[in-house]
Amino acid sequence: MLEVTGLEVAYGRAQVLFGVDLAVPAGALACVMGRNGVGKTTLLNAVMGVLPTRAGTVRFEGRDITKMPTHERVRLGMGYVPQGHETFGQLTVAENLRVTWEASGSKDRSVIDEALDVFPRLRPLLKRRAGFLSGGQQQQLAIARALVTRPRMLILDEPTEGIQPSIVTEIEDVIEHLHKERGLAVLLVEQYLDFAMRLADRFTVLDAGVVVHEGAGAELADEGVQRLLAV
Template sequence: MLSVSGVDVAYGRARALSGVDLEVPAGSLVCVMGRNGVGKTTLLRTIMGALRPTAGRISFDGRDVTRVPTHRRVRAGMAYVPQGHVSFPRLTVRENLQVTLEAARRRDAAAVGEALDVFPALRGLLRRPAGFLSGGQRQQLAIARALLTRPRLLLLDEPTEGVQPSVIDEIEAAVARLHREVGLTVLLVEQYLDFAVRLADGFVVLEAGEVVHAGTADDLRDEEVRRMLAV
């Protein structure tokens, strides 16, 4: 579904990604891993069109989208949940969901119900302003908003960051359901190794903006991989 070939990205003279290759087959869950500052978020932002590569190609469903703007990638079936539990803090949970529907130019009431089925804890919080939610609840809301666009490829940037352990379990169960039961293709950036081991079909490890290792979920148990990810 997604192919990243020889992608370079630079911030001024500083190169953030160098010759990155990545394949995400339809229906798979691929995890991008690595220490802080190695280019993981830069890679997701480049795939979504928020950053333009200086070299290389990005293809989605066999179509070259390297120069396609972000909003057209969303309409083509990509959705991105960035770090930081993004929401509109003064709007209620219900209003956050409604704004997303309107921005996506959808009149799809069923999509809201389906998103709340994935995160049922949000049903009791529909009237609460998002700014008064916990970090874990805001993360669930951020993913629910992305699901309203009915994506075929979901990009998740460290969904467990700053989230309490009990909610990590709920997020893991939701992502597993979306991937295994619904068949959603997922590209996940994650530092929590055990979370990745339980969910991923395949993975790549970035170091200094380059892919230094790639493999299947079974390889994540390898000591060499764990050494690469150690802080």
């Protein structure tokens, strides 16, 4: 479904990714892992068109999207949840969802209710400004906004970062539901090993901007893989 080949990304003269290859089959849940600063967020931003690429290609469902703007990738079916619980802080929960729905070009308002069905805790908070939500509530809203675009692939950058354990469990359950029950493909950057071990079908480990290991999710239990992820 998603195929990244020979991807190179740089910030000015500082190159961050060096020939990265990554594949996510339809309906799979793939996890990108690695220590801080190895290029995981840069990879997702390049996949979504937030960052330009120096070399390589990004294909989605067989289509070359390497030069495509981010908003067009979203309309193709790629939903993105960046790192840091990003929401429109001055807008209410309802306005956050509506703005995203309008920008997606969808005519079907039922997608907002579908997103709220996934995160029912947000319903009583629809009139509250997003900036006054807790970190966990903001992350739920960030994922709900991505779901409003009705994606076929959901891309999440460290969805458990800075979240209280009870909400981590809820987010894990939601991702598992979207993946297994709805058949949504998922590309996930995650530092929390136990979270990744429970969810991932496959994984890729980055180090210093290159792929150093990849395999089936069950291999995350191997000591050799865990040493690659140790701080």
